[in-house]
Amino acid sequence: MQKMPEPYRIKMVESIQLIPRAERERKLAEAHYNVFALRAEDVFIDLLTDSGTGAMSDAQWAAIMTGDESYAGSRSYYRLEDACRETFGHQYFAPTHQGRGAENVLFPLLIKPGQVVLGNMHFDTTKAHIELKGGEAVNCIVPEAFDTANCSPFKGNMDIACLERSIEENGVEKVAFVLLTITCNSAGGQPVSMANIKAVREVADRYHLPLFFDAARFAENAYFIKKREPGYENRSIPQIVREMFAYVDGFTMSAKKDGLVNIGGLIGIKDDEVLYSKVRANVVPIEGFPTYGGLAGRDLEALARGLREVVEEPYLESRIGQVAYLGEKMLAAGIPIQQPVGGHAVFVDAGKFLSHLHNNEFPGQALTIELYREAGVRGVEVGSFLLGRDPRTGEQLVSPLELLRLTIPRRTYTFNHMDFVADALIRIYQRRHEVRGVKVVEESQVLRHFTAKLALL
Ligand code: F0G
Numbered sequence: 137m138q139k140m141p142e143p144y145r146i147k148m149v150e151s152i153q154l155i156p157r158a159e160r161e162r163k164l165a166e167a168h169y170n171v172f173a174l175r176a177e178d179v180f181i182d183l184l185t186d187s188g189t190g191a192m193s194d195a196q197w198a199a200i201m202t203g204d205e206s207y208a209g210s211r212s213y214y215r216l217e218d219a220c221r222e223t224f225g226h227q228y229f230a231p232t233h234q235g236r237g238a239e240n241v242l243f244p245l246l247i248k249p250g251q252v253v254l255g256n257m258h259f260d261t262t263k264a265h266i267e268l269k270g271g272e273a274v275n276c277i278v279p280e281a282f283d284t285a286n287c288s289p290f291k292g293n294m295d296i297a298c299l300e301r302s303i304e305e306n307g308v309e310k311v312a313f314v315l316l317t318i319t320c321n322s323a324g325g326q327p328v329s330m331a332n333i334k335a336v337r338e339v340a341d342r343y344h345l346p347l348f349f350d351a352a353r354f355a356e357n358a359y360f361i362k363k364r365e366p367g368y369e370n371r372s373i374p375q376i377v378r379e380m381f382a383y384v385d386g387f388t389m390s391a392k393k394d395g396l397v398n399i400g401g402l403i404g405i406k407d408d409e410v411l412y413s414k415v416r417a418n419v420v421p422i423e424g425f426p427t428y429g430g431l432a433g434r435d436l437e438a439l440a441r442g443l444r445e446v447v448e449e450p451y452l453e454s455r456i457g458q459v460a461y462l463g464e465k466m467l468a469a470g471i472p473i474q475q476p477v478g479g480h481a482v483f484v485d486a487g488k489f490l491s492h493l494h495n496n497e498f499p500g501q502a503l504t505i506e507l508y509r510e511a512g513v514r515g516v517e518v519g520s521f522l523l524g525r526d527p528r529t530g531e532q533l534v535s536p537l538e539l540l541r542l543t544i545p546r547r548t549y550t551f552n553h554m555d556f557v558a559d560a561l562i563r564i565y566q567r568r569h570e571v572r573g574v575k576v577v578e579e580s581q582v583l584r585h586f587t588a589k590l591a592l593l
Pocket of ligand 1: 234317391
């Protein structure tokens with residue numbers, strides 16, 4: 137079938153440049169082989185994250201000019217509230233400066249010290265905020281998530297037996313709430329099925345536990361339900377989104393992904409007025425007055441518009457199709473990746489790609505470095521380097537997967553960029569045995585991957 141072009145045309149451009157190989161080599165050494173320490177201007181194609189890195193539409197930029205910067209009761213807030221109610225079907229909303237701001241406001245209201253939060257697979261900042269509130273983050277994802285060659289359609293699903301067992305083992309009073317991350321970022325942008333959302337709801341109801349979404353990539357999840365789950369092929373994306381959110385009591389969301397904005401977050405509460413009044417009280421000292429929550433009025437306008445654009449099917453088809461295109465090109469060349477390709481990124485199985493490297497030689501990081509050296513492309517390691525050490529023993533932990541994440545910003549790059557990235561990785565694959573491992577030479581105690589210094593082995 138003929139490949140459809142991007143469903144937009146370009147009205148404004150931003151120059152990027154590929155610096156010469158010798159200079160890339162020098163920049164890597166200066167950054168101590170940690171790509172977080174590179175200057176963005178030294179990166180040609182930046183696939184570090186899809187968070188806040190997308191392009192806004194002309195309609196969003198136009199909406200920005202209409203932002204109402206009033207401290208309290210801004211018109212822009214009410215526009216965002218309308219867009220949220222229509223999109224999610226919940227009653228109450230609080231904007232925050234980004235996703236972790238939403239976690240920071242909501243989680244202390246739900247977690248008592250010593251309690252656990254059961255999820256499919258918690259994102260790092262989410263886990264950190266659970267722990268900062270004295271809780272423990274427990275993952276119960278289906279086991280096929282860890283088999284990159286398994287092509288199951290919903291590898292982000294919660295393992296229901298594991299969920300029930302965890303509730304029984306901990307005792308229900310020790311469980312704060314259940315959290316489903318849609319799509320499941322840490323498992324490779326893998327979706328959660330509607331059937332699984334319903335099954336989790338049933339378990340939560342049986343034990344009288346609240347159920348929340350981490351909704352950063354909710355529209356991408358809805359698109360996968362439409363394409364892969366029998367019975368949903370003729371439902372519209374907005375209908376599927378409304379159904380998904382009907383099963384949860386509320387959500388936190390980083391709007392920097394499926395909000396199609398560069399900054400922003402949200403807390404949504406379905407109908408619990410008491411919880412919402414606590415959120416309002418908590419948001420003031422942390423994020424700001426409840427009608428702006430750490431954002432400018434113009435940011436609220438851009439988000440209100442972004443929520444409407446993200447559920448448009450031609451957009452989602454192009455977005456998910458672009459990520460799939462990159463993944464399929466690699467698969468055709470024999471490169472091992474997490475299958476099926478996820479919503480926001482291609483996760484290269486660096487453990488298999490660089491099978492001559494041991495976990496403690498950090499194959500994901502070694503491949504990240506090699507890709508920048510080869511083509512000026514910045515990806516990010518998701519593996520043992522990110523996982524870090526056991527806080528009790530100081531031992532390096534071993535990640536079940538050693539991955540290189542190539543995260544695609546929304547509406548930012550074209551098919552030509554995807555070809556360039558795939559070709560670079562294919563060249564590396566052909567000489568993969570030459571790629572050397574790395575060791576950590578300097579690190580901080582928490583979230584070390586952002587600032588650690590490394591050396592080549
Ligand atoms: N939840 C999920 C599933 C995320 O992917 C992120 C961020 C957050 C919460 C936190 O949101 O950054 O707005 O504070 N993920 C980015 C990433 C950083 O690169 O995957 P935030």
